[in-house]
Amino acid sequence: MAVCGSLSSRMVSGSRTACSSLAPYIRSAAASHLLSRKPDTKNGSAHCLANASSRRDVRAFGPHRLYTTPSLAADRPSHLAGTVEEKTPGLVLSDAQRRTIYALSTPPGKAGVAVIRVSGPDALQVWRGLVKTRHAGKGKAKECEPEPWKMYRGEIVHPGSGEVLDDGLAVFFKGPRSFTTEDVLELHVHSGRAIISSVLNAISFFPFCRPAERGEFTRRAFEGGRLDLTQVEGLRDLIDAETESQRKLALRTAGGSTRARLEALRNETIQCLALVEALIDFGEGEEIEEGVFEQARGRVLKLRDTIRHHLSDNRRGEIMRSGIRLAIFGPPNAGKSSLLNFLAQREAAIVTPIPGTTRDILELSLDIGGLPVIVADTAGLRKTDDIVESIGVDRAKQLVESSDISLCVLSASDVLVRSPDGSWDLRLPPTVESLIKDDTFILLNKTDFLPPSSLANLPSRTTWAVSLSTNHGTQDFMESFAQALHRRYNLLTANGLAVEEPLITHARHRAHMENALDFLEAFLDTPPEDVVFAAEELRYAAQAIGKISGLIDVEDILDAVFRDFCIGK
Numbered sequence: 001m002a003v004c005g006s007l008s009s010r011m012v013s014g015s016r017t018a019c020s021s022l023a024p025y026i027r028s029a030a031a032s033h034l035l036s037r038k039p040d041t042k043n044g045s046a047h048c049l050a051n052a053s054s055r056r057d058v059r060a061f062g063p064h065r066l067y068t069t070p071s072l073a074a075d076r077p078s079h080l081a082g083t084v085e086e087k088t089p090g091l092v093l094s095d096a097q098r099r100t101i102y103a104l105s106t107p108p109g110k111a112g113v114a115v116i117r118v119s120g121p122d123a124l125q126v127w128r129g130l131v132k133t134r135h136a137g138k139g140k141a142k143e144c145e146p147e148p149w150k151m152y153r154g155e156i157v158h159p160g161s162g163e164v165l166d167d168g169l170a171v172f173f174k175g176p177r178s179f180t181t182e183d184v185l186e187l188h189v190h191s192g193r194a195i196i197s198s199v200l201n202a203i204s205f206f207p208f209c210r211p212a213e214r215g216e217f218t219r220r221a222f223e224g225g226r227l228d229l230t231q232v233e234g235l236r237d238l239i240d241a242e243t244e245s246q247r248k249l250a251l252r253t254a255g256g257s258t259r260a261r262l263e264a265l266r267n268e269t270i271q272c273l274a275l276v277e278a279l280i281d282f283g284e285g286e287e288i289e290e291g292v293f294e295q296a297r298g299r300v301l302k303l304r305d306t307i308r309h310h311l312s313d314n315r316r317g318e319i320m321r322s323g324i325r326l327a328i329f330g331p332p333n334a335g336k337s338s339l340l341n342f343l344a345q346r347e348a349a350i351v352t353p354i355p356g357t358t359r360d361i362l363e364l365s366l367d368i369g370g371l372p373v374i375v376a377d378t379a380g381l382r383k384t385d386d387i388v389e390s391i392g393v394d395r396a397k398q399l400v401e402s403s404d405i406s407l408c409v410l411s412a413s414d415v416l417v418r419s420p421d422g423s424w425d426l427r428l429p430p431t432v433e434s435l436i437k438d439d440t441f442i443l444l445n446k447t448d449f450l451p452p453s454s455l456a457n458l459p460s461r462t463t464w465a466v467s468l469s470t471n472h473g474t475q476d477f478m479e480s481f482a483q484a485l486h487r488r489y490n491l492l493t494a495n496g497l498a499v500e501e502p503l504i505t506h507a508r509h510r511a512h513m514e515n516a517l518d519f520l521e522a523f524l525d526t527p528p529e530d531v532v533f534a535a536e537e538l539r540y541a542a543q544a545i546g547k548i549s550g551l552i553d554v555e556d557i558l559d560a561v562f563r564d565f566c567i568g569k
Helices: 002-012 020-035 052-061 070-074 123-130 193-204 216-223 229-240 244-254 257-282 292-311 316-322 336-344 387-402 474-488 507-524 528-549 555-562
Strands: 100-104 111-119 151-157 164-173 184-191 209-211 324-329 362-368 371-377 405-411 416-418 424-426 441-445 463-465
Touching: 100 123, 100 193, 100 216, 111 123, 111 193, 111 216, 123 164, 123 184, 123 193, 151 184, 151 193, 164 193, 184 193, 193 209, 216 229, 229 244, 229 257, 229 528, 244 257, 244 316, 244 371, 257 292, 257 507, 257 528, 292 507, 292 528, 316 371, 316 507, 324 336, 324 387, 336 362, 336 371, 336 405, 336 441, 362 474, 371 474, 441 474, 463 474, 507 528
Parallel strands: 100 209, 324 371, 324 405, 405 441, 441 463
Antiparallel strands: 100 111, 111 184, 151 164, 164 184, 362 371, 416 424
């Protein structure tokens, strides 16, 4: 008991540095001392250690009940009064000692089912105190221990008062065969605000449990070796996916495809490093084949070309993940806001016949052909003396210049002019002509005011003719526009087959790959006589690639990845 007393005095004095490896022995010594004490007849608690109910309570919660807080003692029901716990000075556990975490893993609100997840070394203790199931059969029913990976139906009860909180399902995952590689308990209860709140409050009753931090479940899966950083990012992207292309890309990444490709690059870099290290360690006085350094250079050249290929993807992976930024621009009253409403299938923008109605930029996230597209409606481009409208025009021009793609909307009756020979020519307004590039898409609106012959010879650039008021030609426009986006970002080949999936899907991936390429270039520029410096460049290149998947332990990278997760994940 001297050890426990010493620990208690240190914690009272403000120190929370209790050695976790000694904790089981400390708790065991404390329990033995308390159980060997003579009954305190003055307090009327002589019966507490003798009756069966008290022994069941101690066994249900385990030795962790010796660590309590004053609030737990205050909430103790009358039938548990005078137990071992009340005779033990309350020791408040620090967050580092409370290794068992819990959180709601489904969105809050009314629904059929809510999932509450508990992970940590004491997850089984939470089951014993919270879940009440019974063996089927004749005779007296007994409480049953959970069989791992099997769903049980039972009552969810408060561990202190025994009040039934809900009738739900529970499943216990035995570590390391779980998501976090720890013991995990999942409670499937009815998704009502009062039920969820009562169950979370009941879990907080256990002194060894604490609420989870953002992304802490997934971080434990990473620390346990279940996932690498690319799979963690793929899992987050899968949760955030809003389009079919995002889902497919995130699912492959979460499944480990990016991890395998990065591992191949890193292993090849390490193989090249091994050749150079051999020259350093055994180059003098040993039988080393000639041309080893040149062999390493040849392999590095191929590796450099591979990394250059991945970097020259026009940010395809990042755009597929975060969305294609599309700017709609054109003269006033050409139909830009009508096009935005058509794409959104709702009245997202105000449409009037008055020029200059749109003054600021209006953005919407849409799904076009399975691709995430962030569409921005801009102010009509014209010369104006209105200060507010002129600011909107300047912002529109800046947005067109910075967007991934742009779509110019023109009124067909204003830009299609009949020439003397009877043909129709396209004449761009001066206000938009400087913004139209070779890769700019053009949409001619209000074709219902022109004869069909005027649309027979449209320019060779990607141009469509529609009437947004009558929906004429809009279906063909949407199909062709989606195919044009797929071609623009190399998502389809000429025959429509899928192409190689992008390796780089995040900005940090690109930064590390660019660093690795710089180190490889530095190696190639290093002469053979400086073999030590050449090996160092290869080592830096391998570390840069390893940082993408998290093989290099860098805390700021981990924090940047996990801070965007929700609490229950």
